[in-house]
Amino acid sequence: MKKMSWIAVTVLALSLIFVGLSPVASAAKTTFYTIGTGGVTGVYYPTGGAISRIVNVKKKEYNMRLTVESTGGSVYNINAILSGDLDFGIVQSDRQFQAMSGLAEWKDRGPQKDLMAVFSIHPESVTLLAGADTGINSISGLKGKHVNIGNPGSGQRQNAIDSLTAVGIDVTSDLKAEGLKAAESPGVLLDGRIDAFFYTVGHPSGAFKEATAGTRKVKFVPIILPDSFYLKFPYYARSFVPISQYPNAVNKADVPTFGVKATFVTHSRIPEKDVYHIVKEIFENFDNFKKLHPAYAVLTKASMLTGLSAPLHPGAMKYYKEVGLLK
Numbered sequence: 001m002k003k004m005s006w007i008a009v010t011v012l013a014l015s016l017i018f019v020g021l022s023p024v025a026s027a028a029k030t031t032f033y034t035i036g037t038g039g040v041t042g043v044y045y046p047t048g049g050a051i052s053r054i055v056n057v058k059k060k061e062y063n064m065r066l067t068v069e070s071t072g073g074s075v076y077n078i079n080a081i082l083s084g085d086l087d088f089g090i091v092q093s094d095r096q097f098q099a100m101s102g103l104a105e106w107k108d109r110g111p112q113k114d115l116m117a118v119f120s121i122h123p124e125s126v127t128l129l130a131g132a133d134t135g136i137n138s139i140s141g142l143k144g145k146h147v148n149i150g151n152p153g154s155g156q157r158q159n160a161i162d163s164l165t166a167v168g169i170d171v172t173s174d175l176k177a178e179g180l181k182a183a184e185s186p187g188v189l190l191d192g193r194i195d196a197f198f199y200t201v202g203h204p205s206g207a208f209k210e211a212t213a214g215t216r217k218v219k220f221v222p223i224i225l226p227d228s229f230y231l232k233f234p235y236y237a238r239s240f241v242p243i244s245q246y247p248n249a250v251n252k253a254d255v256p257t258f259g260v261k262a263t264f265v266t267h268s269r270i271p272e273k274d275v276y277h278i279v280k281e282i283f284e285n286f287d288n289f290k291k292l293h294p295a296y297a298v299l300t301k302a303s304m305l306t307g308l309s310a311p312l313h314p315g316a317m318k319y320y321k322e323v324g325l326l327k
Helices: 002-021 044-056 074-083 093-101 155-166 182-190 206-211 227-232 272-284 286-290 314-322
Strands: 031-036 064-069 088-092 115-131 146-148 176-178 196-201 218-220 237-241 255-267
Touching: 031 044, 031 074, 044 064, 044 088, 044 255, 044 272, 044 286, 064 272, 074 088, 074 093, 074 115, 074 255, 088 093, 088 115, 088 155, 093 115, 093 155, 093 255, 115 155, 115 206, 115 237, 115 272, 115 314, 146 182, 155 196, 155 227, 155 255, 182 196, 182 206, 196 206, 272 286, 272 314
Parallel strands: 031 064, 031 088, 146 176, 146 196
Antiparallel strands: 088 255, 115 196, 115 218, 115 255, 237 255
């Protein structure tokens, strides 16, 4: 009996060893990460999709899978990353700067030092579209009008407020301001329920394609601001709306405006190896990435390291130093 007991114990021990060595038991657990983007008609949502598709090709090798979530925009994404509800997010460079500096929505909470940059992406223009029948020919012409300045938590809302303030328009008393999401703007403009709307986005944009394809004639309105505006807000730069992308608009030439950059950010808690793998896949598939949206046409690898007002995540820094993009 004792001999049989020892045999049984030996067999059991060996079986446990073999089970422990089996592919099922030894397979590493997959980590799921969520990317916060923006409205489905903007560029943030397809950008998140482009990043996830490229990285997920190696999901088995890296034991990591990226998913995409449509959100309210930059402020929401930053706060959700900081709280742990999101892992990565696409945000405007001005919002990244404000969070890192403890300004605007983060004034009471102070500098958000756990926010970290990964890379920047496409330039974004603060774009103003109005009904051609409204008589609005400049940003100053919005006084007394019904205007969507963007939903709370979106980057474009603060961009609109900054530019309106620069020309002496108070959003609380000088116009009727709406707080609609960007995806809602084209429909309400075409229905005549608003006179104009702001949207900060890379071009071409699905929202402006939709808005310029309706029966109501619309036009892009120039936003020309003084030099003092750019001294006060160094993260802004002059830009333009490429009219060739919107043949149904009333405009015949490119429209001057200003803009920021879209940036891909994360939290310091995300492991270095995972951020490294994400950056590696995007940069080593750079030509394929550029083809995924027309807004990426102007990208270079060097330009994707500009406009980053938060410190680089160690995983991103490691890759950039390895390939000579940083010393």
